[in-house]
Amino acid sequence: MSVIRKEIQVKLQEIFVDLFDDDGIVISNDTTAKDIDEWDSLMHITLMVTVEREFGIKFRAEEIGQLKCVGELIDLIVERKG
Amino acid sequence: MSFTSFHFGLFVIISFIANNYCRGKTTYGLVAFLINLAFFSSFFDTLLGAVPIVIFLITAYFLVVLSFYIKKPFVLFISLFAVMMIFSYLKKYTFVSWSPELPFVYTVIGMSYILFRVIHLIVDVYEGSIKDKIGFIDFINYCCFFLVLVSGPIVRYQDFSLQYLSKESSLLLSREDVVGAFSRILTGYIKIVGLSALFIFLFSTFNQEYWQLKVGTGGKVVAVWFGYASVTYFFHLYFNFTGYMDVVIGLGILFGYRLPENFNKPLLASSFLEFWTRWHITLSEWFRTYFFNPLVKWLNGVVKDSNKHVVSIGILGYFATFLVIGYWHTPSICLAILLGVGAAVNKIFQGFSKQIFGKKRMKRLNGNDFFNYICRGLTISYLAISIAFLWMDYREIYFKYSFVWIAVSFFMIWAVVGAVSAMAMVIYDKLARFANRFHLVIENQSLSCMATNAWLVSKLFIILYASLITINPTPAFIYMGF
Structure with missing residues (x-):
């Protein structure tokens, strides 16, 4: 895993723990909404808004709807950060 | 056509x-x-x-x-x-x-x-x-x-x-594709000609009884006929819509298109919000992408310290989204309000129950079979009553009965139909498990060509038989009207 991806994952880990209010969450590239009980439509969009704020980026409507796992989210952040 | x-x-x-x-x-x-x-x-x-x-x-x-x-x-x-x-x-x-x-x-x-x-x-x-x-x-x-x-x-x-x-390039369909497509199409027609037709017949009978009731008829009698009518209409809608989707998706395979599934066992949903992730899935996804998400994003932008108000923003977002979904289904504002309120109350309940019982206890409770059947019963019951406004004019009730009567009977019918549905869910699960095992055996690829053909032919016979005994004309596609 590249350094940039690792840094993004660490930051995402903090966001997840904070947002889902659960210290036990450990994210990986394969983590999906099924792995976290409270990850519903509302938490998904709230997560996206928080990521947009924290990383200073913007997602498209279609991207938000099509994200399947944390790995894809990291790919998208890497792509958007250029 | x-x-x-x-x-x-x-x-x-x-x-x-x-x-x-x-x-x-x-x-x-x-x-x-x-x-x-x-x-x-x-x-x-x-x-x-x-x-x-x-x-x-x-x-x-x-x-x-x-x-x-x-x-x-x-x-x-x-x-x-x-x-x-x-x-x-x-x-x-x-x-x-x-x-x-x-x-x-x-x-x-x-x-x-x-x-x-x-x-x-x-x-x-x-x-x-x-x-x-x-x-x-x-x-x-x-x-x-x-x-x-x-x-x-x-x-x-x-x-x-x-x-x-x-x-x-040329379209290549395997034998499995063709057999699967035909099997799916026939299942669809069984639902339309058989089950949907049966439930619309029951509904028409109950609905007739319901409307013939005079002002002043006892609340229990009215509630019973209304309960029968709303539940049978719900199942008519369910079999009608899923049946037509089976036909569409099966034909799609023959035309070289893998169309997305629109249903994922909605009767297993244990909450209002979960129901909409299983029923008319592509519509829910569309509303989530182009209405709910932009609305919640906008609310996050205008509310100060939005991260502290996630649930409140969610309640507003869900209410507005389901209000629009309801209004899209029918101009009757009652359905829109009931769907909006259902979504909002579901979210409020989630927030409260987590605060009162704690996450771990709620997780244990959600895994409890009895609790689950009650939730599933109440979910189906609430939706059956809500969609009654697709076939019933709210002004009729308003003039016939007082507001308090309507409110009390709403909760009464919800609870009774919910309890009966919960019991029905137990039977449904047992039947579904049996049907699934049967289906697996039948659809098993190792089965001989003859067995597969026999399965398809038997489906065809069910359709023909259902068409022969059906008194009413074949039910039209309800969603065509939207």
Whole structure:
């Protein structure tokens, strides 16, 4: 895993723990909404808004709807950060 | 053209041959265009009756093309506003009733679903999610694809175009594909001709009894007939919609399209919000992407310390989204309010129960079978009562009974129907498990060709038998009206 991806994952880990209010969450590239009980439509969009704020980026409507796992989210952040 | 008519069967055979033997992008596009046009035009009695929807499509195409060239937020806003206003005007929504009506009769078949596709195109083109230019023929083939024209599923353009463009080469269908497709189509027709017809017959009987009740009839009697009618209508809707989707998805395979599933066992949903992730899935996804998400994003922008108000923002977002979904289904405001309130109360309950019982205890409770069956019963019951406003006029109840009576009886019926549904769910689960085992054996690839054929033929016989004993005409596709 590249350094940039690792840094993004660490930051995402903090966001997840904070947002889902659960210290036990450990994210990986394969983590999906099924792995976290409270990850519903509302938490998904709230997560996206928080990521947009924290990383200073913007997602498209279609991207938000099509994200399947944390790995894809990291790919998208890497792509958007250029 | 009804999916259960002889004409449709003939139409499918002719278009299947044309669809599967014409190759090359331009030829395929033109052939698909003619097939879609032939299906589309079967719904119009006069040429004039088709003019409004054709103007709508041409305007929509112009706005989609505009989104490729002008990336300004106000142009996006005006484009979306324009298509929604034309749609509302042609669909005669009450909030535009002040405007003069067109002086001739016209048809708006499939217009809601065309609107969903057009909004998706305008937004995704504007945001750059769709980069390739869209020609007029391809636009019409996407928006008016005959299999999904009247009621979805709502396919994303990105997924559709990949499959549509792949038609340049020969279409290869395996034996499993063909058998699976036919099996699915036959299952669909069993649901339409058999189960949906049975439930609409029961519903008509109960509904007749319900409306014949005089003012002053005991509350219990009214509640019983209303309960019967609402539950049978719900199951009629369920089998009707899933049956037609089975036919559409099965035919899709034969035409070389993998259409998205629109249902995922909605009777297993243990909450209102979960139900909508299992029922009419592509509609829910569309509303989530183009209504709920932008609304919640906007609320996050305007509310201070929004991270501390996630649940409150969610309640507002869900309420507004389901209010619109309800209003889209029928102009009766009752359904809209009941759906909006159902979603909001579901979210409030989730928040409260987590605070009161704690996450771990709630997780244990959610895993409890008894609790789960009660939740499933109450979910189906609430939805059955809500969608009663598709067949019942709220003014009738209002004039017949007092508000307090309505409120009390609502909770009474909800609880009773919920409890009965919960018990029915236990039987449903046992039957579903048995059916699944049976299905696995039948559909097993290792079975001989003869056994598979026997299975298909037996399905065909069920359809024929159901058609023979059905007193009422085959139920039309309910969602065609939306």
